[in-house]
Amino acid sequence: MATHHHLPPLLLLVLLLAPSPAAAQESHISAVIGSSGLDFAKDVLIGEAARSLTPLRLPGAEKSMRVPFLGGVRAAVSNITLFHLDVGDDSALRPGDSGLVVVASGVSANISMAWSYSYDSWYFGPLQISDSGTASILVQGMEVGITMEIKNYNGSLALNVSQCGCYVKDLEISLDGGASWFYQGLINAFEDDIRAAVEKAVPENIIGSTSKLDSFLQGLPRSVSLDNISALNMTFMNDPQYGNSSIEFDINGLFTSAVAKTSNLQKHPQLSLSCGGASNMLVLSLDETVFNSALDVYYKAGSMHWVVDKVSDQSLLNTAGWKFIIPRLYWSYPNDDMVLNISMASSPIMWITSENIGATINADMIIDVLHGTETVPVACISVIVSASGVVEASGNKVYGRVELNDFSLSLKWTNIGNFHMSLIQGVIRVFLNTVCMPYLNSQLGHGFILPVVHGFTLKDVYVITSTQQLTLCSDIAFANASSLASLPVL
Ligand SMILES: *[C@@H]1O[C@H](CO)[C@@H](O)[C@H](O)[C@H]1NC(C)=O
Ligand SMILES: *[C@@H]1O[C@H](CO)[C@@H](O)[C@H](O)[C@H]1NC(C)=O
Ligand SMILES: *[C@@H]1O[C@H](CO)[C@@H](O)[C@H](O)[C@H]1NC(C)=O
Ligand SMILES: *[C@@H]1O[C@H](CO)[C@@H](O)[C@H](O)[C@H]1NC(C)=O
Ligand SMILES: *[C@@H]1O[C@H](CO)[C@@H](O)[C@H](O)[C@H]1NC(C)=O
Ligand SMILES: *[C@@H]1O[C@H](CO)[C@@H](O)[C@H](O)[C@H]1NC(C)=O
Ligand SMILES: *[C@@H]1O[C@H](CO)[C@@H](O)[C@H](O)[C@H]1NC(C)=O
Ligand SMILES: *[C@@H]1O[C@H](CO)[C@@H](O)[C@H](O)[C@H]1NC(C)=O
Ligand SMILES: *[C@@H]1O[C@H](CO)[C@@H](O)[C@H](O)[C@H]1NC(C)=O
Numbered sequence: 001m002a003t004h005h006h007l008p009p010l011l012l013l014v015l016l017l018a019p020s021p022a023a024a025q026e027s028h029i030s031a032v033i034g035s036s037g038l039d040f041a042k043d044v045l046i047g048e049a050a051r052s053l054t055p056l057r058l059p060g061a062e063k064s065m066r067v068p069f070l071g072g073v074r075a076a077v078s079n080i081t082l083f084h085l086d087v088g089d090d091s092a093l094r095p096g097d098s099g100l101v102v103v104a105s106g107v108s109a110n111i112s113m114a115w116s117y118s119y120d121s122w123y124f125g126p127l128q129i130s131d132s133g134t135a136s137i138l139v140q141g142m143e144v145g146i147t148m149e150i151k152n153y154n155g156s157l158a159l160n161v162s163q164c165g166c167y168v169k170d171l172e173i174s175l176d177g178g179a180s181w182f183y184q185g186l187i188n189a190f191e192d193d194i195r196a197a198v199e200k201a202v203p204e205n206i207i208g209s210t211s212k213l214d215s216f217l218q219g220l221p222r223s224v225s226l227d228n229i230s231a232l233n234m235t236f237m238n239d240p241q242y243g244n245s246s247i248e249f250d251i252n253g254l255f256t257s258a259v260a261k262t263s264n265l266q267k268h269p270q271l272s273l274s275c276g277g278a279s280n281m282l283v284l285s286l287d288e289t290v291f292n293s294a295l296d297v298y299y300k301a302g303s304m305h306w307v308v309d310k311v312s313d314q315s316l317l318n319t320a321g322w323k324f325i326i327p328r329l330y331w332s333y334p335n336d337d338m339v340l341n342i343s344m345a346s347s348p349i350m351w352i353t354s355e356n357i358g359a360t361i362n363a364d365m366i367i368d369v370l371h372g373t374e375t376v377p378v379a380c381i382s383v384i385v386s387a388s389g390v391v392e393a394s395g396n397k398v399y400g401r402v403e404l405n406d407f408s409l410s411l412k413w414t415n416i417g418n419f420h421m422s423l424i425q426g427v428i429r430v431f432l433n434t435v436c437m438p439y440l441n442s443q444l445g446h447g448f449i450l451p452v453v454h455g456f457t458l459k460d461v462y463v464i465t466s467t468q469q470l471t472l473c474s475d476i477a478f479a480n481a482s483s484l485a486s487l488p489v490l
Contacts, residue, residue, distance in 0.1 A: 027237040028287040029253030035245035037281030042093035056082040058197040075117040084110040095242035099149035111137035141169030155235040159214040164203040230297040255293040284472040288352045299347035308340040333369045341366040358388040380412040393461035397447030
């Protein structure tokens with residue numbers, strides 16, 4: 001049988017990504033489904049299709065025949081139900097010139113039906129003779145082919161079946177209960193009708209279910225909220241691109257409310273499965289712009305600030321600890337506790353190279369003295385930090401780990417007189433290394449969950465960085481077939 005009902009899985013795979021909005025025709029996330037991914041999609045699709053196509057009710061038929069000695073005989077078959085499909089291993093899904101082609105050969109099917117016949121006998125006087133029974137039909141060597149086009153329609157994916165055919169090679173009717181050769185002959189006369197009914201109904205039902213799939217695809221959300229601050233723009237850009245054994249989907253991929261940056265991005269290596277030669281089911285590439293748009297959204301939402309009132313060496317947060325570094329601070333507010341009010345002066349910038357990831361963070365650190373019940377801001381130091389690190393993946397999550405490379409300080413304003421930055425350099429370095437970086441790493445360590453469609457999980461994810469791009473290579477497991485049934489398409 002064919003695949004269709006759930007052509008969707010293919011598309012579901014696409015949802016594994018977390019995309020977002022961008023500038024016209026520019027995509028920042030691309031997802032390439034490679035040959036093992038297509039195989040996987042095919043197996044899921046065909047399995048789901050075979051399940052959802054059955055039971056399939058076929059139209060009955062009636063015939064009048066002339067039989068020697070008996071004269072006119074009326075025979076009928078009814079309640080014809082295709083209740084089991086066995087697709088076997090002989091199936092393929094491949095990108096073709098005009099779309100995706102799925103071919104399943106050697107499919108067998110079991111059909112049940114009821115039969116009946118009657119004739120008027122004059123031998124014993126006018127008398128109607130009739131009988132009825134059931135029969136099972138075994139269809140073998142059935143072949144189903146379907147060509148689907150997936151196109152970009154106004155930023156969504158639209159799926160259209162351009163061709164769908166079914167061919168039945170062998171059909172064998174066995175009457176249940178060992179009925180006679182005579183009945184068998186009558187019923188065999190319906191072979192062509194049943195064959196034609198199967199060859200008509202199977203494609204019709206496949207097309208019917210793909211139209212549901214099409215509505216499902218077109219109804220996919222244009223943006224996926226990560227939290228109450230940011231959402232990814234899931235708008236599909238361009239038509240899918242078909243390779244010899246892969247398909248690439250391009251997605252806008254920027255975070256909503258981010259300023260679309262149209263820097264001269266590297267063009268994605270089209271359809272290149274650059275996962276170190278390994279054949280992964282899914283290759284997801286994210287431009288660094290995706291991360292920067294996310295940072296920008298959180299920055300603009302005002303959610304990047306941090307008040308530090310506890311550090312491992314608490315004496316750093318008392319003016320006494322600064323007695324010899326900034327004497328005037330101590331003399332103005334002796335032995336008062338302090339808090340550091342840190343906020344971003346601009347959106348952090350992240351970049352990706354083939355070796356690592358890096359970030360520049362431009363923060364303002366306001367020193368607040370807690371004097372009695374008052375919080376008195378006494379100085380503001382601009383801290384520009386450069387950090388670098390690595391990205392790793394595990395399960396459905398991507399983690400980061402960074403360390404301090406370098407930093408520079410400048411005094412923005414002060415109410416306690418000027419003091420030289422070189423005096424506080426050492427203290428700030430300790431603070432960055434023992435407080436800020438561990439904090440940042442604990443945040444990054446929570447991981448970013450890759451949105452995965454229910455029922456699918458990513459397996460053996462690994463991360464590769466290249467110029468301006470982060471690539472996730474992953475296999476996919478289809479954990480739970482029953483959860484697919486909860487998709488609207490089904
Ligand atoms: C999402 O991306 C599309 C295509 O680039 C764009 O037209 C649309 O405005 C974006 N949506 C939002 C909410 O930014
Ligand atoms: C039609 O066939 C099914 C299964 O083969 C059977 O359960 C059902 O009773 C039949 N219906 C009629 C009206 O004969
Ligand atoms: C289908 O028919 C074949 C041959 O009659 C039989 O061996 C098989 O058990 C049937 N399958 C089902 C699910 O009834
Ligand atoms: C295209 O998509 C946009 C955004 O979802 C929608 O507002 C608009 O009505 C769509 N246009 C057509 C022709 O479907
Ligand atoms: C789908 O294909 C049919 C026949 O090829 C065509 O008439 C129809 O317009 C297509 N629909 C879309 C949405 O492309
Ligand atoms: C967003 O959610 C967080 C917690 O989930 C909450 O503290 C915050 O107030 C929310 N912000 C808005 C703007 O709703
Ligand atoms: C695709 O297949 C054709 C013919 O088999 C071959 O010439 C071409 O190089 C292949 N392209 C890729 C990207 O593998
Ligand atoms: C931190 O500083 C910002 C201005 O940079 C100010 O709006 C905010 O109220 C301060 N928060 C605390 C707890 O001092
Ligand atoms: C599959 O999903 C259904 C519904 O989401 C859930 O009830 C069931 O426990 C899941 N089964 C497994 C094996 O995860």
